[in-house]
Amino acid sequence: MNVTTHPEIAEFDALSGPAGQTRGRALQAVFWVLLIGFVLVAPFMLYPVFVMQLLCFALFACAFNLLIGFTGLLSFGHAAFFGGAAYITGYALTAWGVPPIPGILLGAVFSAALGYVVGALAIRRQGIYFAMITLALAQIVYFFALQLPFTGGENGLQGIPRGHLLGFIDLNQTLNMYYFVAAVFMVGFLIIYRIIHSPFGQVLQAIRENEPRALSLGYNTDRYKLMAFVLSATLAGVAGSTKSIVFQFASLTDAHWQMSGEVILMTLLGGLGTIFGPVVGAFIVVALQQFLSGIGSWVQVVIGATFIACVLLFRRGVVGELARWLKVDSL
Amino acid sequence: MKAITKLCATAAMVAFSATGALAAGGISNGVVKIGVLGDMSGVYSTGFSGPGAVAAVKMAVRDFGGKVLGKPIEVISADHQNKADVASSIARKWIDEDHVDMIADLTNSAVALAVQKLASDKHVITMATGAATSALTGKECTKYGIHYGYDTHALPVGTATAIVKNGGKSWYFITADYAFGHALQNNTAAVVKSLGGKVLGSSDVPLGTNDFSSYLLQAQASGAQVIGLANAGQDTVNAIKQAHEFGIVQGGQQLAGMLVLISDVKSLGTDVAKGLQFTSAWYWNQDAASRKWMKEYEKFSNGAAPTFPHAADYSLTMAYLKAIKAAGTDNADAVRAELGKMKINDFFAKGGYIRQDGLLIHDMYLLKVQKPKDGPWDVAKVVRTIPGKDAYFTLAQGGCPLVK
Numbered sequence: 079m080n081v082t083t084h085p086e087i088a089e090f091d092a093l094s095g096p097a098g099q100t101r102g103r104a105l106q107a108v109f110w111v112l113l114i115g116f117v118l119v120a121p122f123m124l125y126p127v128f129v130m131q132l133l134c135f136a137l138f139a140c141a142f143n144l145l146i147g148f149t150g151l152l153s154f155g156h157a158a159f160f161g162g163a164a165y166i167t168g169y170a171l172t173a174w175g176v177p178p179i180p181g182i183l184l185g186a187v188f189s190a191a192l193g194y195v196v197g198a199l200a201i202r203r204q205g206i207y208f209a210m211i212t213l214a215l216a217q218i219v220y221f222f223a224l225q226l227p228f229t230g231g232e233n234g235l236q237g238i239p240r241g242h243l244l245g246f247i248d249l250n251q252t253l254n255m256y257y258f259v260a261a262v263f264m265v266g267f268l269i270i271y272r273i274i275h276s277p278f279g280q281v282l283q284a285i286r287e288n289e290p291r292a293l294s295l296g297y298n299t300d301r302y303k304l305m306a307f308v309l310s311a312t313l314a315g316v317a318g319s320t321k322s323i324v325f326q327f328a329s330l331t332d333a334h335w336q337m338s339g340e341v342i343l344m345t346l347l348g349g350l351g352t353i354f355g356p357v358v359g360a361f362i363v364v365a366l367q368q369f370l371s372g373i374g375s376w377v378q379v380v381i382g383a384t385f386i387a388c389v390l391l392f393r394r395g396v397v398g399e400l401a402r403w404l405k406v407d408s409l
Numbered sequence: 410m411k412a413i414t415k416l417c418a419t420a421a422m423v424a425f426s427a428t429g430a431l432a433a434g435g436i437s438n439g440v441v442k443i444g445v446l447g448d449m450s451g452v453y454s455t456g457f458s459g460p461g462a463v464a465a466v467k468m469a470v471r472d473f474g475g476k477v478l479g480k481p482i483e484v485i486s487a488d489h490q491n492k493a494d495v496a497s498s499i500a501r502k503w504i505d506e507d508h509v510d511m512i513a514d515l516t517n518s519a520v521a522l523a524v525q526k527l528a529s530d531k532h533v534i535t536m537a538t539g540a541a542t543s544a545l546t547g548k549e550c551t552k553y554g555i556h557y558g559y560d561t562h563a564l565p566v567g568t569a570t571a572i573v574k575n576g577g578k579s580w581y582f583i584t585a586d587y588a589f590g591h592a593l594q595n596n597t598a599a600v601v602k603s604l605g606g607k608v609l610g611s612s613d614v615p616l617g618t619n620d621f622s623s624y625l626l627q628a629q630a631s632g633a634q635v636i637g638l639a640n641a642g643q644d645t646v647n648a649i650k651q652a653h654e655f656g657i658v659q660g661g662q663q664l665a666g667m668l669v670l671i672s673d674v675k676s677l678g679t680d681v682a683k684g685l686q687f688t689s690a691w692y693w694n695q696d697a698a699s700r701k702w703m704k705e706y707e708k709f710s711n712g713a714a715p716t717f718p719h720a721a722d723y724s725l726t727m728a729y730l731k732a733i734k735a736a737g738t739d740n741a742d743a744v745r746a747e748l749g750k751m752k753i754n755d756f757f758a759k760g761g762y763i764r765q766d767g768l769l770i771h772d773m774y775l776l777k778v779q780k781p782k783d784g785p786w787d788v789a790k791v792v793r794t795i796p797g798k799d800a801y802f803t804l805a806q807g808g809c810p811l812v813k
Contacts, residue, residue, distance in 0.1 A: 125502050125506065127501050128502070131494060131498055230588070231588025232542075232588060233522050233542055234493060236523060236549060325498070325523070326527070331519070371488045371495065376450075378490075
């Protein structure tokens with residue numbers, strides 16, 4: 079049997095060969111420079127609040143990608159972690175006067191705990207059943223957000239104070255707030271990068287590729303999956319908490335199932351299982367929502383058309399296709 | 410020499426302060442910008458907000474003459490997609506970069522509360538029409554926030570008062586199970602009880618329920634004279650449709666909608682919604698001025714019929730522009746003071762005035778669904794006019810922190 083008759087294998091060889099790896103590293107460096115450069119100068123070129131919104135969603139999408147892209151688990155309930163943490167942080171800041179950083183940590187702890195419960199239940203099933211369980215549990219969280227007295231029901235939690243960072247940096251100043259958000263995003267992004275490139279991340283990718291084989295090699299795949307789920311939920315919570323401080327409110331939109339759908343869209347558009355893809359995807363979706371808001375009812379049509387175009391023309395997403403075109407294995 | 414320098418300095422100072430005063434007195438940036446921030450594509454885009462609201466504001470600007478104090482008036486609009494974060498970031502950009510002077514519409518309570526708060530921090534007037542929550546002028550009231558048209562207190566109270574006075578003493582509620590639905594039910598039940606009626610029971614229905622049969626059967630079995638629908642939008646439409654299938658109205662019970670638009674009735678058909686009573690802030694066939702406005706609006710918006718929030722959008726734009734003219738500036742403090750002083754009496758707001766907490770007080774109307782007589786949109790008739798002071802909560806009841 080001739081190996082070259084199998085295009086997948088030929089491609090695999092090309093991608094993971096030493097040349098591909100070197101090129102990959104160089105390209106990653108380029109992307110890192112671009113990303114850091116963008117984060118540093120963006121508030122002077124674009125509207126800062128818009129960029130903050132972008133960074134929050136980018137972190138959310140990256141956290142989600144950790145689960146779907148690197149572990150192969152499609153969660154349809156990530157809005158629960160994003161929105162839930164937003165409410166917790168919002169309430170802590172408003173009612174207890176907690177400073178921003180402990181507030182975000184509280185939100186993260188909440189979403190980690192919630193992620194543990196949801197994850198522990200959901201990883202017992204696979205594929206569509208996994209997605210349905212996460213969706214169902216996320217809907218429970220949504221209805222809690224709708225009903226509990228402290229969330230303000232459909233009015234949302236309003237007027238969250240931004241407060242002072244470390245007691246002396248006034249976050250009501252737009253630039254201070256911006257660089258705080260940028261720092262949170264970079265830390266979150268680095269954590270995800272580190273996880274992906276750790277031995278733990280390698281095991282996750284092994285589970286994604288072939289779970290029975292990972293199991294037969296002696297890995298307790300359930301524990302790895304649960305750990306990945308909790309990590310992803312925690313980081314999604316950090317994104318939600320930060321967003322609630324930026325916008326000074328937490329609303330039902332954050333916990334609604336459509337938000338779970340949106341984050342899937344972002345990740346798919348940018349590139350599933352790529353490092354920088356979700357950031358690009360979040361940029362596309364948030365920018366479309368923002369800049370097309372003037373054209374009225376066509377926003378949804380344009381976003382839908384973009385998604386269809388993505389599925390038909392570049393299935394690996396923007397960054398995924400780019401990586402393939404440049405013949406590098408990870409970007 | 411020193412004297413001359415001093416003189417020059419003084420002259421310069423006088424000149425500077427004069428230009429400063431001029432800027433404060435005139436129109437900032439040489440244009441009055443009105444931003445219509447609404448739901449252009451979602452569930453509220455046909456009735457409460459949408460292109461119809463933008464058309465109403467633009468028509469008001471046209472009728473005002475397109476200019477105020479010699480400066481042009483510009484209308485911009487955006488779709489907040491019912492997302493408070495999208496709305497908030499559009500509003501921030503409008504205020505910071507586009508120098509929008511007033512934001513109107515703000516359908517969706519979460520959006521309205523978020524934008525009203527943020528706009529007030531930045532000294533910009535907001536005039537919410539589509540949003541229902543009475544918190545806008547209650548606990549969450551702000552210095553520059555105005556609620557124009559209706560709220561979760563005025564609508565049910567108007568309906569309940571009229572129905573109880575007409576003999577509908579015993580009530581059963583079908584309530585959307587979240588804060589909005591409970592607010593509607595509590596406000597209505599309070600009125601029913603205060604007028605000597607009684608509440609026989611209620612069913613809490615999850616938001617977005619399609620099957621109302623078990624709730625309707627309970628309501629039917631309760632023997633109540635009136636079934637109050639403390640919900641909105643698709644929930645109300647579904648409930649009314651199924652009540653028709655169960656023959657509830659034919660069985661002698663009355664249906665009372667707490668938040669119904671004529672566009673809902675139109676989509677249901679007057680046969681299905683027959684006998685339904687609901688309160689509206691305005692009805693196009695209530696008098697000659699309203700009919701005339703309706704005709705003009707249909708011409709202006711290529712045949713689309715207006716709902717009461719659209720009429721409110723027109724009315725508030727007029728009021729806002731008149732206030733700028735009277736104040737001689739578009740400075741938010743001066744315009745808000747002027748809005749508080751003026752009487753608003755047009756086809757929409759009868760005997761209207763804006764209270765200190767930002768709430769527009771004006772007459773409301775109890776409507777009853779009937780077979781159309783004057784064209785396809787004549788789906789109801791005005792049964793009773795409810796004076797503004799009876800419909801809205803008092804300053805003390807609202808609990809606005811600005812009111813002392």
